Amino acid sequence: MAGRFAGILIIAILYFLLDGLGRAVALPLPTAILGIVVLAAVLLWLGRVPEFLGNGADTLIRLFPLLFIPPLVAVSGLGALLVSHWLVLLIAISLSTFAGLAATAFIYQAFRKGQGQ
Numbered sequence: 001m002a003g004r005f006a007g008i009l010i011i012a013i014l015y016f017l018l019d020g021l022g023r024a025v026a027l028p029l030p031t032a033i034l035g036i037v038v039l040a041a042v043l044l045w046l047g048r049v050p051e052f053l054g055n056g057a058d059t060l061i062r063l064f065p066l067l068f069i070p071p072l073v074a075v076s077g078l079g080a081l082l083v084s085h086w087l088v089l090l091i092a093i094s095l096s097t098f099a100g101l102a103a104t105a106f107i108y109q110a111f112r113k114g115q116g117q
Contacts, residue, residue, distance in 0.1 A: 007056015014039060040107070048115060 018038060019031040027034065043049055049057075075082070082089065 003052040003055045004059045005056070006052045007050075007054065008059060009056070010053060011035075011039075011056060011060070043111070044114065049111070 015031060015035050018034045021027075022029065022031050022034055
């Protein structure tokens with residue numbers, strides 16, 4: 001339990017530090033993207049994922065579906081827009097989902113090769 005909390009805490013601290021840095025130097029990059037790049041660089045430098053960080057990430061991934069509830073509730077109130085632009089929305093959602101899955105698979109493969117598996 002403490003390992004999970006420590007991992008989540010490290011991820012949150014990294015996010016807030018990079019958010020402050022991004023605002024201070026006016027980076028045209030979202031904090032989440034900057035965080036992913038910094039975290040990936042640190043993990044590549046270490047050559048492994050520390051157990052506490054992996055446990056924290058696993059916990060966050062299990063809670064990830066909860067993030068979809070507010071947008072789904074908001075979209076349910078936009079029925080007319082959905083009816084008139086359904087094809088564009090379907091294409092945009094499909095392409096972005098595919099791009100996200102492809103990027104995730106690529107990163108997963110890179111880390112697996114780095115761990116010798």
